[in-house]
Amino acid sequence: MPALIHPTAIIDPSAELADDVEVGPYTVIGPEVKLGPGCRIMQQVSIIARTTMGKNNVVFPGAVLGADPQDKKYTGEETWLHLGDNNFIRETATLHRGTGAGGGVTRIGNDCLIMAACHVAHDCLIGNDVTIANSVLLGGHIVVEDHVGIGGMTAVHHFVTVGRNAFVGGATRLNKDAPPYLITEGHPARSRAINRVGMSRRGISEEVQQWVKEAQRLLFHEGVIREEAYERLASAGAVPEEGKVLFEFLAQSDRGKQGRARQP
DSSP states (O other), X not given: OOOEEOTTOEEOTTOEEOTTOEEOTTOEEOTTOEEOTTOEEOTTOEEOXXXXXXXXXXXXTTOEEEEOOSOTTOXXXXXXXXXXXXXXXXXXXXXXXXXXXXXXXXXXXXXXEEOTTOEEOTTOEEOSXXXXXXXXXXXXXXXXXXXXXXXXXXXXXXXXXXXXXXXXXXXXXXXXXXXXXXXXXXXXXXXXXXXXXXHHHTTOOHHHHHHHHHHHHXXXXXXXXXXXXXXXXXXXXXXXXXXXXXXXXXXXXXXXXXXXXXXX
């Protein structure tokens, strides 16, 4: 299928578009942009510069991708925004390029849904199968691991890490790392329960879910000293892989400033 480019679209000569890319009315595609097969860019989208996409991405009206980072340390160095495959970027979302100080890349994985009016700031690293609901604000240098859900109108502090298979409730002020496999929500944010729905969708057994539930109870509700909780959980039998991931995540987070493992 040949590319379908609306006559009102403006495309920089240096942009590279696969043969079957669709570009809607009044869309602007800037320099050093690369769009893979099957991508569909709807009307009035701005892809400012240095943005790459894999295959079958859909960008909805009014979104802005690849703009300069909103960081005073940025001085015009060459940085990028990379998207993988099969992502949906909804209306008026903004995804900015990285900074030289942060590694130079903002990255979105595969199979992500970033809903309307979300902001993904410079140097964020978003994994695969991540769903970010309307009006979520991600500060710079955030890591969101695979299979995460974030509820609408949540604000996430820069350098926070959201662990795999976590869920962050809507309207949460998340200023510290959110542990994997758990639900974190509130103001201030805290662990409330296990992400049973998310784990079930990933095929994690009921036995492992019960282990994670006991770990969450000891670590966050019983006031047990964390090292003692680890010992009690380990002495009760074999620790599942999910438990090892949880232990390591919490240990690393504890070493970080204000519970943010990567805060310099």
